[in-house]
Structure formats: C-alpha cells, structure tokens
Amino acid sequence: MSKKRNITRRGFIQSSSAAAAGFMIVPPNAIAGLGHKAPSDKLNIAGIGIGGMGRGNLERMSGENIVALCDVDWGVGRNNVPKVFETYPKAARFKDWRKMFDEKAKDIDAILVATSDHNHAGPSAHGITLGKHVYCQKPMTHSVYESRLLTKLAAKYKVATQMGNQGSSAEGVRLASEWIWNGEIGEVKSVEAYTNRPIWPQGLKVPTETVAVPDTLNWDLFIGPAKMRAYNPAYHPWVWRGWWDFGTGALGDMACHVMHPIFTALKLQYPTHVIGSSTPLMSDSAPNAQIVHLTYPERKRPKGVKINLPEVKVTWYDGGLKPEFPMNWPADRKQDSGVIFHGTKDTLICGEYGTDPILLSGRTPNVEKTLRRIEVSHEEDWIRACKESPENRIMSASDFSVSGPFNEMVVMGVLAVRLQSLNKVLHWDGPNMNFTNITDDDKLRISRNETTSAKDFAAELIKHTYHNGFTLPDMPV
Helix, strand or coil, rough: CCCHCCCCCCCCCCCCCCCCCCCCCCCHHHCCCCCCCCCCCCCCEEEEEECCCCHHHCCCCCCEEEEEEEECCCCCCCCCCHHHHHCCCCCEEEECCHHHHHHHHHHHEEECCCCCCCHHHHHHHHHCCCCCEEECCCCCCCCHHHHHHHHHHHHCCCCCECCCCCCHHHHHHHHHHHHHCCCCCCCEEEEEEEEEECCCCCCCCCCCCCCCCCCCEEEHHHHHHCCCCCCCCCCCHHHHHEECCCCCHHHHHHHHHCCCCCCCCHHCCCCEEEEEEECCCCCCCCCEEEEEEEEEECECCCCCCCCCCEEEEEEEEECCCCCCCCCCCCCCCCCCCCEEEEEEEEEEEEECCCCCCCCCCCCCCCCCCCCCCCCCCCCHHHHHHHHCCCCCCCCCCCCHHHHHHHHHHHHHHHHHCHHHHEEEEEEEEEECCEECCCCCEEEEEECEEEEEEHHHEEEEEEEECCCCCCCCCCCCC
16 A cells, blocks of 8 residues: 555544435436546545545545535544645535535535444435445444445446445455465465454443533534434544444454455355454443454355355454464564464465465465556545446445445444343344344343343344434335
C-alpha cells in the first residue's frame, strides 16, 4: 500500500434523525449523471462522515469533484470537520444525509460512507436505490441482514461498490490466494486470525452522569436508527466502536482487514457452526478480549484451484489473546496481528492487511499470477469501476458481491460472542439467516438477575429494529 494510505485507522460518525426534513426517494430514471463516464470525466462525489477515515478517503478521491459533505459533528476536536470544509470550499454542507439526497441527488454520482458502523447501511442502501455508486468503510454493515441487503441492492442497481478494507487491493492477498490455489501448502483445515485491538475502552458499564451535548454535535443524528440514549463523551467521538449499539468492537475494526485473505483464498461463503467466548460480557459494551470459532463446510473446487477445499475451522482472537505460534516462527516477524493458514504440506502466514505472506518452510513459490494487480489506491480503483459501464466493468477488489458475504462472516463473530451464555455450538442456516438450534424455550442471561428469549434476542441481532423514523429499502427478491 502506498504511503498515502497509511493514515490513522479510525472511523467517524454520521447519521440522521426523525426530526429532520422528510426523506424522499427519487426514481433512478429522474437522476442525471448515471451510467458510463469516460475515464477523463470527473465523478461528483458526496462524503458522508468526513472526519477520521472519511477525511483520508476524500483525500484519495480529491482528483474528482467533491460536491457535498455531510457530518453530524462540525466541531474541531480529533476529527476536525471544519478543516475538511476548508479543503473543499465549493462543496455543499449538511448534517443529515437524507436532506443531502433530497437537495443534491441530481448532482451526485457516487457517495463515500465513513460514519459509525450502525449508520453504514442506511445511506449506502438508499444511495444505491438512487443509482449512486458507493464506497463504504469497514465493517460494511452492523448486522448480517444489512450485509445481505447491500449485496442484493448493489447487484440489482448495477452500481460500482467497494468496502474500505484497503488491504484487499494490495499484493499480499493475491499472492496468498495464488499460492494456496496452486497447492503450495496443501489442503487447509484450520486457520487462525488474531489482532492486538482494541485500542479504545471496551468492557464498560453504561455511564449514568448527565453531560451537555456539544453545540457542534447533532446527537439525534448520531443516534440515527439505534435506540435513543443520553449523550456522553464515552460514546463519541471515536470510542463508539466499543459500544454494541454503534460499533462492532475489535472484530469490526480489524477482522475486515485480517480475515480477507481467508475468505478469498479458501472460497468461503456461509459458516455452518459458530461459537464464541470472551472476557466478562457487559450488556452494552463489547468485551475486552474475544475468541470466535467458525466452521465452514466443504466447498466445490472451482476451475483453477488445484487442491480440495475440505471443511475448515477458522478461529479469531483479539484483545491480546493469541494462537499458539509455530516453533519455527521467524524472529523478525511480529505477532500482534495476522493470519496463520495450517496446510497439510506447509504453513502460510500473513500480516494484518493480508500483507507480506511467507511460508514457514522458507520456500518462495514460483506461481503464475492469475489475479489482477491493482496499481492505484483502493479508492482510485473504485473510481475507475464507477466510470465503466455495468456490462464491461472490472469489479473492484472489495465489491459488495464479495465484501457483503465476507462482512457476514465478521458480524457473525459478534453474534457468537453475544450469544455465548447459551453454552452451545450454534447451527447457522446461511441462506435463511437464522440459527436452527435456538429454540423457543432457550433463555439468554442478559444481566445477573434478568433473562430474555434467546430466539428473540438473536433475531434482533441478525436484523436490527430501526428506530427514530429510520428505515431501510426492502430486500430484493
């Protein structure tokens, strides 16, 4: 990855509230500027969530026209949204993405969504129905249902899409995939992925003190489709990742980077079994450390893959928990974040972005390069795809057709951890998005003195109830 892409890895927040102006969906055929553009033509891009990672994404899109900017917090702080406004002085400014679509849809070709996790699906989904190309920061969505929805909407409306896991555009993921497909490490039945995150507080109790909302922040718009709660700096800015209503903890922050070569190289789709465990689990906050086991069934060997793809167990560790590292681990290789593929012939390890794959045997495979190499930034390759016609478009590295199912793998880890008190391996029906062995009689302990229906709790985690007047488009058939 280029130096330009090595920026502080944090998301920022934006959403919308029921108190704002009504959101009107405009039919795609009423919008100008859609369809094929010559490479020399510039896209009109709107940024939604423009501090933190959004600011860096916009920098790498700045060769196009930045026509609108939207964020819920116009303060300086650690995200410094006013600085972004200064950088793009001609861009229209909004706090509510719905109002932005109402007023500027005809002027927008594509959107960047870099809000808090729970606000990714809303603007992305409605943007797609308006015919807008979408670049959405990782994790792509907050729930399994939202991932499935964006995957299907993108296919229906034939827009160019990209999840913001930039390592998927780098060389490492391609090399690891080609080596595995060529049989260099043999069959893979076990993979371990790990990270030293989180680097923000987790395992927290809900704050009880009353704190005034900063003048620069529209708290209702930050809350968006989540249940309303009082403002507290424990939630915003940046630290929202550690709260279940807004983020997905270390899993959502890093698994979209770390686990991408696993999903790609092993041709995964839906897991069949999952179980999670963690340090003490709080009701509202992600735990300090987690382990998740996902089992994937045997897959049919596609053309060009020289090995069988047997059932494989994928294990995730975070918060300082780690796998048992092989005895011949290179002395100069860090052990803070990465992947270990255990093959029947050799062991392959990758860095946290899928970077710098090596075999522990010391061999360097001489394998034909069959995958497209991307010589520009993750954002620029998405821009290239936006300008191509759907019929001739070369898919970007993390197009929603790939990152949607992959993101389901990531948020499935959240489900496994939050359902751990059931004390059983959960059986997952991927096509129908439900656990088949959670019964009407199963109860889930949510506090020392309170239990609830496990079936209802799981259903809410799979498909969130949207609050405060927020909605999603219907799931395409």
